[in-house]
Amino acid sequence: MQDERQFDILSPDFHANPFPTLDRMRAQGPVVELKLPIVGRTLLATTHESCAALLKNNQDFARDPANAGSRTQERILRVLPRTLGLLASNMLGHDDPAHRRLRGLVDNAFQRRTIATLKPMIVEIADRLLDRLEGRPEADLMAEFCQDLPLSVICALLGLPERDHDRFKKWLSGLKDTANILAVLRALPGVVSVVRYLRRVSRPDGGAKPEGLIAALREAETKGQTLSEDEIVSMIFLLFGAGQETTTHLISGGLFALLTNENQLAQLRQDPGLMPTCVEECLRYVSPVQMTKPRFATRDLEWEGRRIRRGEMLAAFLAAANCDPARFERPRQFDITRHPNPHLSFGTGVHFCLGFQLARAEASIGIQRILDRFPYLRLATGPAEIRWHKRLGIRALARLPVRLAA
Secondary structure, eight states: OOOOOOOOOSHHHHHHHHHHHHHHHHHHOEEEEETTTTTTEEEEEESSSHEEEEEOOTTTTEEGGGGGGGGGGHHHHHHHHHHHHHGGGGGGGGOTTTHHHHHHHHHHHHTTOOHHHHHHHHHHHHHHHHHHTTTTEEEEEEIIIIIHHHHHHHHHHHEEEOGGHHHHHHHTTTTOOOTTTTHHHHHHHHHHHHHHHHHHHHTTTTTTTTTSSSHHHHHHOOOOOOHHHHHHHHHHHHHHHHHHHHHHHHHHHHHHHHHHHHHHHHHHHOOGGGGHHHHHHHHHHHHOSSSSSEEEEEEEETTTTEOOOOTEEEEEEEEEEEEOTTOSSSSTOOTTTTOSOOOOOOOOOOOOOOOOOOOOHHHHHHHHHHHHOTTOOOOOSOGOOBBOOOOBBBEEEEEEEEEOOO
């Protein structure tokens, strides 16, 4: 086993400039072995080819460890409070046919809302948030825009009352240092509060708006199958987490990339039609989701030049795949005109991100509205002074201080 200490993938320094470490990881081979906080020994796919192959291979690699002969998750769920245990039962943790059933039902609910019909709502929320910044010389866009836009959008999409949005921010504010077991434990009361709230609003008389996604999930039916209350609560929490945090870091990281690449920002201001390719490049270059949920080998096999034992844990390191020179020219360069751009930020295979179109729309609208509103937008400090969170699997700015006025 190579010295795992040479691959720091958690620290703020790594997130500030991940490319040297990612290059060294790929130089070790398409799969490297690390000991990660909380999750333990893990094999990480490091190339675009190996990441895609891992995510598409549902025969040799399972999401549910029980399908690879492990009962660890089952034992953990048995001792966890039921309020927390049901969160692990979302569709990301299942293989087919259970995954196909849950995915089909949530797809059924999502199909009632097209992105075209959601865009006016996203614009209205973005403008309302930016109104609060009008006339101010400076702001922290992370706290005052990048977090609030996806939060408000997903709450509105789910049909949650607007008065509850700030409660969500407070409950989940502790989930910033997921590499620290003590920090995770301190955040659990907030998570419990969220789950209890979601269980209440998931019921017909719980206060969720009838036109929202929660009501649609209750009514979703495919081939006579419906979602149980536990499945609805688990699904809502998944949609909330996936729809809020990752988009927050896509928008904030994308703005930071633009503000630290003035030629690209000037090009985008001159030609707003470049926004679609700009968002794709933000997805690739920022890679807000650094790695996937783990997979487990269902049998002993030779894979990517390594001997893999049944039950071993693997994950696709998307951040490394997204700057693989075998697939991307000048991978360290932020280029908003890059095309094609075969990044893996939404994954691939059967677990491809459900909300990929919503994330694209929010990033596109959010970035465009703030650039239109504040033509002199620039960082309020040097790029080297911008801090990143210590996180496993998520690339997250701590703050984004900007000057709004000339």
